[in-house]
Amino acid sequence: MYRYIIIFLCFLTLNACDRIESQYYVRYEVEAIASSTVIEYTDVLVQTSLNRNDVTRFYCKEYWSEDFGPFTAGDHLLIIADSPNLDTYFVRIFIRRNECDNFQLVNEGLNQAEYTIE
Numbered sequence: 031m032y033r034y035i036i037i038f039l040c041f042l043t044l045n046a047c048d049r050i051e052s053q054y055y056v057r058y059e060v061e062a063i064a065s066s067t068v069i070e071y072t073d074v075l076v077q078t079s080l081n082r083n084d085v086t087r088f089y090c091k092e093y094w095s096e097d098f099g100p101f102t103a104g105d106h107l108l109i110i111a112d113s114p115n116l117d118t119y120f121v122r123i124f125i126r127r128n129e130c131d132n133f134q135l136v137n138e139g140l141n142q143a144e145y146t147i148e
Contacts, residue, residue: 072119105146
């Protein structure tokens with residue numbers, strides 16, 4: 031009898047991440063292009079919450095990365111580094127569904143990238 035209860039509980043915990051709906055976590059990443067000479071810290075603007083007007087400023091010299099969330103489907107993600115220059119940094123947006131998944135690259139660009147969660 032106890033064996034069946036343990037098997038049932040294991041089955042429930044294995045599927046716990048599948049039952050959580052519509053929560054996404056975002057990792058923004060900024061990396062200086064090897065050919066660029068970065069002398070001082072640069073502004074990095076990122077969308078950090080569900081409010082589209084909530085853009086937060088960070089500072090980066092050669093590399094910066096940070097995770098934010100949770101977000102939901104339909105949220106717009108944005109990262110801009112070293113504006114108005116377009117040749118100093120690679121920026122990347124990674125996303126994962128729920129806390130159980132691995133991050134996947136969804137967009138990258140030179141100095142700016144954006145993505146809408148589907």
